[in-house]
Structures are given as C-alpha cells and as structure tokens.
Amino acid sequence: MEERRNSSVRTISFVMLVTLLGKVMGLYRDRLLAVHYGVSMEANAFFTASRIPRVFFDAVFASAIASCFIPVFSERLEKQGREAARRFANSFLTAVTLLTAALTALGMLFPQALVAVFADYSDPALNSLAASLTRVMFPTVVFSGVAFSLVGILQAQDHFTAPALMSAASNLVIILYFFFLDRSLGIYGLAAAYLAGWLIQALLQVPPLVRLGFRYKPGLELRSEGMKKVLALMGPVMVSTWVQPINLVINSRFGSRLYEGAGVAALEYSTNLYLVIAGTFVLSITNVIFPKLSRLTAGGRQGDFQDTVRQTLHSSLFFVLPMMAGLMAVARPLVSFLYGDGEFDAFSVRITSTALVWISLGMAGYAVQNILSRACFARQEGKAPLIAGAVSIGVNILLCALLSGPLEITGLAAASAVSSTAYALLLLIPMARTFPGMLDRRLGTDAMKMLLAAAVTGLCAAGLAAALPGILPGGKPGELLTLGLSALAGVTVYFLLALLLGLDEARMVLTLGKRK
Numbered sequence: 001m002e003e004r005r006n007s008s009v010r011t012i013s014f015v016m017l018v019t020l021l022g023k024v025m026g027l028y029r030d031r032l033l034a035v036h037y038g039v040s041m042e043a044n045a046f047f048t049a050s051r052i053p054r055v056f057f058d059a060v061f062a063s064a065i066a067s068c069f070i071p072v073f074s075e076r077l078e079k080q081g082r083e084a085a086r087r088f089a090n091s092f093l094t095a096v097t098l099l100t101a102a103l104t105a106l107g108m109l110f111p112q113a114l115v116a117v118f119a120d121y122s123d124p125a126l127n128s129l130a131a132s133l134t135r136v137m138f139p140t141v142v143f144s145g146v147a148f149s150l151v152g153i154l155q156a157q158d159h160f161t162a163p164a165l166m167s168a169a170s171n172l173v174i175i176l177y178f179f180f181l182d183r184s185l186g187i188y189g190l191a192a193a194y195l196a197g198w199l200i201q202a203l204l205q206v207p208p209l210v211r212l213g214f215r216y217k218p219g220l221e222l223r224s225e226g227m228k229k230v231l232a233l234m235g236p237v238m239v240s241t242w243v244q245p246i247n248l249v250i251n252s253r254f255g256s257r258l259y260e261g262a263g264v265a266a267l268e269y270s271t272n273l274y275l276v277i278a279g280t281f282v283l284s285i286t287n288v289i290f291p292k293l294s295r296l297t298a299g300g301r302q303g304d305f306q307d308t309v310r311q312t313l314h315s316s317l318f319f320v321l322p323m324m325a326g327l328m329a330v331a332r333p334l335v336s337f338l339y340g341d342g343e344f345d346a347f348s349v350r351i352t353s354t355a356l357v358w359i360s361l362g363m364a365g366y367a368v369q370n371i372l373s374r375a376c377f378a379r380q381e382g383k384a385p386l387i388a389g390a391v392s393i394g395v396n397i398l399l400c401a402l403l404s405g406p407l408e409i410t411g412l413a414a415a416s417a418v419s420s421t422a423y424a425l426l427l428l429i430p431m432a433r434t435f436p437g438m439l440d441r442r443l444g445t446d447a448m449k450m451l452l453a454a455a456v457t458g459l460c461a462a463g464l465a466a467a468l469p470g471i472l473p474g475g476k477p478g479e480l481l482t483l484g485l486s487a488l489a490g491v492t493v494y495f496l497l498a499l500l501l502g503l504d505e506a507r508m509v510l511t512l513g514k515r516k
Helices: 002-037 041-079 082-109 111-118 124-137 140-156 161-180 182-204 206-211 225-240 243-255 259-298 302-329 331-339 346-360 363-378 383-407 409-434 441-470 475-500 504-515
Strands: none
Touching: 002 041, 002 161, 002 182, 002 259, 002 331, 041 082, 041 111, 041 124, 041 140, 041 182, 041 225, 041 243, 041 259, 041 363, 082 111, 082 124, 082 140, 082 225, 111 124, 111 243, 124 182, 140 161, 140 182, 140 206, 140 259, 161 182, 161 206, 182 206, 243 259, 243 383, 243 409, 259 302, 259 331, 259 346, 259 363, 259 409, 302 331, 302 346, 302 363, 302 441, 302 475, 302 504, 331 346, 331 441, 331 475, 346 409, 363 383, 363 409, 383 409, 441 475, 475 504
16 A cells, blocks of 8 residues: 555656646746737737637547546456557547547638637737637647547556656747747747647657557547447536636636736736646646546445545645745746746736736635546546536636726636635535545644645745845846745745644655655
8 A cells, every 4th residue: 555655656746847847848938928028919919819729629628538538448448458448549539630620620710700709809900910820829729639639548557758748848849939930930930839839749649659559540439338438428527627718718808808908918927827836736646646546436446536535635735735825925026037027027027926916826726626526527427517617617707797897907816716716615515425534524624734834834935025125136136036035934834834733744754854
C-alpha cells in the first residue's frame, strides 16, 4: 500500500514538474504578447479569436475525450483485453476527427456570427479583425481533437510524459515566433504560430503510442458497445463540462463592454496566470488520479475508490488554500513583474491585477470541482455534474449582470470565483450521499485548520508585499525580490502553522526532509 502511494506521489510530482515547465513557458509567452500588444485592439481581437475555437472544442469534444473515453477504454482494457480496447480507440479517434473537421468548416464559413456571440465590441474594425483571426485559428479544433484523443489513449495506460510535454512544445513554437517573426508577420503570423503549436502537440503523442504497439486503422463502429457507452455518457458529461468555457465566454462578453474592450485582455491575462498556478497542481493530480479511479470502478473496488478521492481532496486543499491566499496577496507585483513593460502600461497592470485577486478567491472551488467531477465521470455518472454545472453557469450570468456595472472588472472576477465555489459545493452533496464515509469529520476539521493557516499566510505575504517596495530597489529586480521574499515568508509561516495544527501533510514533508 505504501509502495503504491509513493509511486503515485512520484508520478504526480514528475507530471507536475513537466506541466510547470510548460506553464512557465506559457507565462513567458503571455509576457511577450503583453509587451508587444498590451491591451490594444489587436490583443483584444486575438484573444476573442483564440477563445472561440477553444470554447467549441472544450464544450463539445474535451468532455468526451477526457471524461468519457478514458473510463470506457479502461473498462475495455480491464474486461476484454488490449485488442478490444484498440478497436474502440480507433473508432473513437475516427469519430472525433470527422466531427472536428465538420465543425472547423462551419467555423471558418461563419466567423462574423461567432464573434458577435462571444463579444460585444462597438468598434467595427475590431469586430472585423476578430472575425478574420477566427477564420485563421479555427483549425485548432481539429488539431486539438486528434491531440487529446491520443492523450486519452496514453493516459488510460498510465503514460503521462508526452501528454505533460504538450504545453511546453507548443509554447516554444510561439516564443520562437515572437523572437524571429512577429515584427514582420504581425498578429496574423501569431495566429498561424498558435496553429503550428497545436499540430506539434498532436505529433508529439505519436512516438510513445508506436512504442506501445498502437496502430491507427480508420474505422467507425458507432453501434459497438464501447461507442454506445461513450455516446450515452457524453450528453450529461458534455453539458457539465461546459461550465468553465461557457463562464469564460460570459465573462469575456461582459468584459468587452469595459474600458473600450480592454476588459477582454485583462480577464485573459489574469485567467491564464491563475490557471498556471492552480492548473499546474490541480490538473496534474486529476490527470494521474482519473485513470486510477476509472480502473477502481471497473474492478468494483468502491472502498479503495472512496479512500482515493478523500485523500486526494485532503492533500489538494492542503496545497491549494495557501496558493490561493498567496496569489491574492502578491497579485499586483506579480502582474507588474510578468507583464509590465512596453505596451502593458500602469492601467493594464491595475485592471489585470484586480481581476487576478478576485478570480483567485475561487481556487479552492476550482480544485474541488475538478476532483469531484472526475470522480463522477470515472463512475460513468454525469447527472450530478450536469445539475451543478447548470446552476454554476446561472450564478455566473446573474452575478456578471449585477456586478459588472458598479464594480467593473472586480465584479466579473468575483462572479467567476463564486461560480466555481458553487459548482464545488453542489458536487459535494451527492458525493456525500453516495459515499457517506468520504467527507468525514476529520476532513472538515482539517480543512478549517488549513483555511486558518492560509489566511495568516496571506496576511503575512500581503504585509511584506506592501512594505518591501519602499525598502528594496525599484524596477524588475525590486519586484522579483518582493515576490521571492513574500513567497518565502508565506511558505514558512504556513508550514509552521500546519505543523502546530497537526496536519498530516506537514508532518510527511518534515519526515521526508529528515530522511534526505
């Protein structure tokens, strides 16, 4: 048991490090974009154009691949063997390729109508540029569909290296574009660079699949048992996983009315930065745990399933709560350090850092909703995520309508955070009913201890972040020192408080440190 747990920790740690590399490169990519384009018309048009195909893919296909394919593939592998699983994978890959190609053709034919749905720009030139860029970028839907289908085959067989490297590979392409081609090719060249990055993500998965003996043979068996299960599960799962992409569309549409459209860029920069911090940790865990939960379900091991989810929630909250508090505390110096230069002026720093503070408030909800929704999907159940997701979207629309006027960017970011938290809380209810021992008193008590320690950590980091600029040198070196010292103090305070409060993760870290 201990050996399996250590193996999972090592796998998660490796995936997290590789994912972090990609996320850091993504931050540098966004910095280059901010320095070159700021919150200008080109930046807002580009963010809208890049958002549209991503939302279509996330809403329609990502759910099927991430949440339907892996459980059914694992079941085929567990009960019928490798050949049956391979046939199912080939059929699924063919279906996804055909559907994404059809959707891409429609998107490229009607980009103007899509832009009108996703943004409410008053400038005709901005609308026209966004539509042109949308047409260029829509083939990302096909590349994404192929890439994530191949990732699903790999992850279902516990191969995580190539999938984790996807982000780093595509970001490298875009970074090189900024250095060598942006000055001559401009924003349309940047759109083409993003396309190339997604194509490379798909090609990166091919070598490990070949080593596993997988060979793609076109075929479409919609009446097979595996495809029937995917199609039956896909409906509720698809709707439930619309939450994040649809909420981003809602927030961006309201944001397009703020600061002459600059609210779109501010939300995009802050959301990307937030997802680097939260996503690196949360998605690394869920990508590793989800195939395991699927296998436990297929094997009928409900006790192990319950224990795995409870331990995952406990450990995730231990790390996510201080991340949330720390990110809120250092949002302004962090945004200024990463993006503040060139076209990204003081106004851009202010609205982006404000958005980041309030979006970060939903980080714990983001973590819990990802873990619990994957637990539901691993059991091939989509009803609870469907209901919770629909309510979450409704909450976000209502709060955006009420708060965007008086509070501007703060209101939109707060609406996003409350929506994520509501989604998480609504998933806890059916999970607690299904597994009464999963959400026990100890988990609740420890969560309150973690929240207390995180609050003190945030106050400490915020105090240092406010005081240090008056002592340290100015410019980027001063901002870097402020961030480093604030983070170091926050980590130290949180770890000491966690030890005093008797949290298991703190004792485990201390034990590992002593062994080394």
